[in-house]
Amino acid sequence: MKKPDINNIEVDMVPLIDIISLLLMFLIIVGDTTASSNIASLRLPTADQAQTETTFWRDTKDRIVIQIKPEFDDENVQAAKNGKYFFVFNAAKHGNADEGKSLKDHLAKFIDDAAAHGNGKIVKDSKTGTWNIPVKLRIPESCPMVEAEKVLYTVASLSLSDIQYGAAEIRK
């Protein structure tokens, strides 16, 4: 009896590697890094005079970003359950029951560190007595003003006056 021919089946891996490479490049280019995942998804108010950060050409390296995050993501649930609001700075949540005191302590430490290690770039203006650190505030449009003013007063009490309000594009 004749032995049957044994055909060696080989899988060519090269096209598979090409496709995986393309997929990897897509994920890297289109995806967002985990470092910026602490930016909360907030419904910001619109403003037609608002500009993009790149158009504005501000130095954002030592910028402080503070977000007011509602307890519930759904606005209706937040209103119905009288949800709380938290002040988020550098991924740390601060309750607002202490009128922003814990946020103030955290900010004060950040400013001290930035001034100490800023190579002389972080300074107080000699005339106004305020720090040259911009503060970006991401406040959702449905946030009550009594909550938003807590952050503004905390920021003002630390001699920060350069405020940038986060806004969304005009919804059509």
Place this chain on the structure above:
Amino acid sequence: MSHKKMGASADHGDDSGHGGDRPWVYFMIDSFFLVTQFFVLTFKVRTGEDLILPHKLPPGGAGKPTPDVLVKETLPVAITVNRDTAESAPWYKINGGSPGDLQSLNSTLGSLVEGKDPSKFSVRISYEGKVIFKDVMPIFNTCIKYKISECGLQPSRERITSPR
């Protein structure tokens, strides 16, 4: 003599294939897959960057400005914003005038600023309990439109009466 072509693998001999004489290829492909899986699991579409509306808080807070800053000539503008109910539209009053909507606020502020140096104006916004940030943001927007850079808040009655 006939030469039979056995196909591409004929030249490779018995140890054909990618891993046969190069076992490290499997480990390389495994690492490649692991890296890809990391990016698949952490994939999140890049959200568009925020727009920003810049403002300066008026002096007189904890900044301890020098006397020449405090006594510089300013043209104060007091804007009050309120809502009759949580569902109703907000109304705005400038310098104690009659309440109006956002359009009347824009035109009134525009006529106030016309012909004057906008850097001399200092706007203070006061509000009551039902007002949300969405009602106040258009005031900041209008100030930027008329190049008024100083715009701050008057503390609400709730803030003044609550313990700090």
